[in-house]
Amino acid sequence: MNYKLPKLLYKYSDLEPFFDTKTMEIHHTKHHQNYINNTNLILKKNNIKILKINELISNLDNLLIPISQKTLLRNNAGGHANHSFFWKILKKNTKPNNIILNILKDEFSNFENFKKIFEEKALKFFGSGWIWLVKKQNSLKIVTTVNQDNPLMLLNNQKESLGYPLIGLDLWEHAYYLKYQNNRNLYIQSFWNVLNWDKVLQIFLNK
Ligand code: MN3
Secondary structure: OOOOOOOOOOOHHHHOOOOOHHHHHHHHHHHHHHHHHHHHHHHHHOOOOOOOHHHHHHOHHHOOOOHHHHHHHHHHHHHHHHHHHHHHOEOOOOOOOHHHHHHHHHHHOOHHHHHHHHHHHHHHOOOOEEEEEEEEOOEEEEEEEEOOOOOOOOOOOOOOOOOEEEEEEEOOHHHOHHHHOOOHHHHHHHHOOOEOHHHHHHHHHHO
């Protein structure tokens, strides 16, 4: 058994003009595939059995493998988990319903303020990584992770994970450079047009 590239439930062109076709295609078939290939190789080399990807990344600290292998696995399995999640929460033209609006209001005063804090934090984040909205013990938080780390990871003897992801946005340049070049800001703004709020609600209700 190996990890495989998940099929998208939409076409690469379906998120135009916000996320362009070429970027979507390269991001999915090259970048994501590469994380999967590397993960499979590392698991094989270290005789680790395949778990659900979220289970694997939640339990990295328990693996008895050399630290260099663990770092490689963290980066690549993290990349697989993050991108698998990312594709699922993308769809054009959805809106947050009242349930989502109310929970965001509880935490961030109102929807516009939530977007503002998320955008500012994403823009200020230095280098490559991800920004997330996570659910943790019935509260919501905006957090960032470096490289391909995921909020579910428990690393470096952390006692608790950052929380369960409801929203994630890829802040690596490969996610936007073809269309937006150095304008990370425009990319972040465009995200609101392709974020699938129906899926976010579904994840929230199931967690
Ligand atoms: Mn990416």
